[in-house]
Amino acid sequence: MLATKDQHCIWHPFTQHYTADAPIVITQARGAYLVDENGKEYLDLISSWWVNLHGHAHPYIAKAIAEQAQRLEHVMFAGFTHEPAINLAECLLQIAPSYDKVFYTDNGSTAIEVALKMAYQFWLNQGQKRAKFVAFTGAYHGDTFGAMAVGKTSGYYDPFFDLLLEVTFLPYPATWINDDSVDEKEAAAIQSLERYLEDHAQGTAAIIFEPLIQGASGMHMCRPRFIETVVKRCRQVGVLTIADEIMTGFGRTGQMLACDTLNGHYPDFLCLSKGITGGFLPLAVTLCTNQIYEAFLGTSYAKALTHGHSYTANPLACAAALASWDLFKQEQTLSKINTLSQAQAHWAEALSAVPCVEKCRQQGTILAFNLRNFNPEQLQKFKRTVIENGLNIRPLGATVYTLPPYCVTPEQLRSAYVKVIDYIS
Ligand SMILES: Cc1ncc(COP(=O)(O)O)c(C=O)c1O
Structure with missing residues (x-):
């Protein structure tokens, strides 16, 4: 029926x-x-x-949402703020202490859009036009236009190819149990990255990747050392790095963040969503460092990041995320x-x-x-x-x-x- x-x-x-x-x-x-x-x-x-x-319908998260709904269900997030968003930002910065600022959105794709826009405007605000983005073959980053562009090779977007930003795709060394060609594939992938950086680092805004696992295109896994090398090399030549942990965040790969396996080499941006509310409500964040944030400060509004959504930092979603974080400790x-x-x-x-x-x-x-x-x-x-x-x-x-x-x-x-x-x- x-x-x-x-x-x-x-x-x-x-x-x-x-x-x-x-x-x-x-x-x-x-x-x-x-x-x-x-x-x-x-x-x-x-x-x-x-x-x-x-687990579904966990009573602790359900209760936290119900209590929050009776206090404050929503308020616009420009010019106003609220305790659940502040508390959650502080928690997230404890989970990911390499970052200084939390920008809220409401789904994985928009967290990616924000990271791409921040990276592009970071350079622009300093007088540099860097229009190139780099991603790995097979990456998936969401279904909005910027996210589709960096996920062009995921196999989902053929009808939209003509409309997408230009992005360079580099080989990704997917591996599996008893894969005896992994060293070779990684070396070739790093070599491709090196060649790209030699020629184009100056004009490149950022490189984006799903650390350890490319999800939607087929759960392709790589070794942490590959991602670590990517971050290190890009940082040496001044290309920003964006980690899409929308799937991998909150423990999926065995540690809180997949980036925790990179020996302290955290990328410049970290995008989280999905598990952030324990699976109850839509919410996403893009984390960045003060170095990025400060490039947007100035007396002119033109330098600010003009991006936001009606439900940005929704208090119910933030309350769910805080309750989920409590459960990490309690359970x-x-x-x-x-x-x-x-x-x-x-x-x-x-x-x-x-x-x-x-x-x-x-x-x-x-x-x-x-x-x-x-x-x-x-x-x-x-x-x-x-x-x-x-x-x-x-x-x-x-x-x-x-x-x-x-x-x-x-x-x-x-x-x-x-x-x-x-x-x-
Ligand atoms: C790695 C990754 N990035 C981005 C997204 C997009 O997230 P959303 O579906 O919430 O827009 C997904 C969704 O599956 C994802 O797995």
């Missing part, structure tokens, strides 16, 4: 409505499970597009992340032994593999089978991945992987 009504009036994201199955009506969620209108449960192995951290979430990462490592090994599995890879709580020689019909069948059997897994082409909420239990994981191995074998 509801699904039919939905089909009459709703246009869903990333959906070819001509061929898509009717959407599943979810009426409740708890812990790692979504529950549909018939009471059927789905283990949410992809954390509802990578946003959920502590010892980092230790849960550690346990989940170990379980994922175990299953990565088990999956590597399955004949149709290739390029199995794992980074913290994220596990991914490719299905060898599966044709589109087989992939479609797999997609339907998992959902029919109560697993929310949404493959990216031939790439199957899991990115579970941190409350998932070893037994829930085991039962899911046993089913997955059965369906693909």
Whole structure:
């Protein structure tokens, strides 16, 4: 009933409505499970597009939002401020102490737009026109125009190619378990970067990357040392660096931030969203240093960053984010992340032994593999089978991945992987 009504009036994201199955009506969620209108449960192995951290409908976050809603639901964020935004900014700067300022937006794509605009105007405010941006092949940074431009090679944007900013794409050394060509690929990728910087560093505003894992284009993983070298080299020649941790932030790769693996070489900008509110409400931030911030100061408004959204720093979203951060401490979430990462490592090994599995890879709580020689019909069948059997897994082409909420239990994981191995074998 509801699904039919939905089909009459709703246009869903990333959906070819001509061929898509009717959407599943979810009426409740708890812990790692979504529950549909018939009471059927789905283990949410992809954390509802990578946003959920502590489990669905966590009462502590729900309560914090309800209390905040009765005090202050929203206020415009230019000329006004409020305690939840201030407290959250202070928390974020504790999590990421290399940064000094927090700029709020309301989704991952806009956090990226802000970083790109800040980088461009940083140079402009100092009399330099640097119009070039650099990204890695296969990167995905969101669906607004600037984000699409730096994610042009993600495979999602063909209709818009003619409208996008010019961006240079450099090779990305994707790797996996038992990959014996990783050193070679990394050396070649660094060489390409060096060549680019030699010729174009002066005119380049910034380079952007998803540290450790390129998500939406297929969960391509790289070693921390590659990203560390990119940051170091770019900094030496004065090219700004932007880390898109929209997927990887808040523990997904095993530590709070993927950039925590870079031996202290934090990029100039850090973009966070998705998990920031524990998966309850839309919110995003772009963090930068005082060096960037100060380039926007002056007596003229022309030097300011003219960017903002109606719901910037929404108090309910900030309250949810603060509650999520409390839960990290109360529930010892980092230790849960550690346990989940170990379980994922175990299953990565088990999956590597399955004949149709290739390029199995794992980074913290994220596990991914490719299905060898599966044709589109087989992939479609797999997609339907998992959902029919109560697993929310949404493959990216031939790439199957899991990115579970941190409350998932070893037994829930085991039962899911046993089913997955059965369906693909
Ligand atoms: C790495 C990365 N950057 C940016 C985005 C865009 O975020 P949003 O969908 O909130 O706009 C995503 C979304 O999947 C992402 O994974």
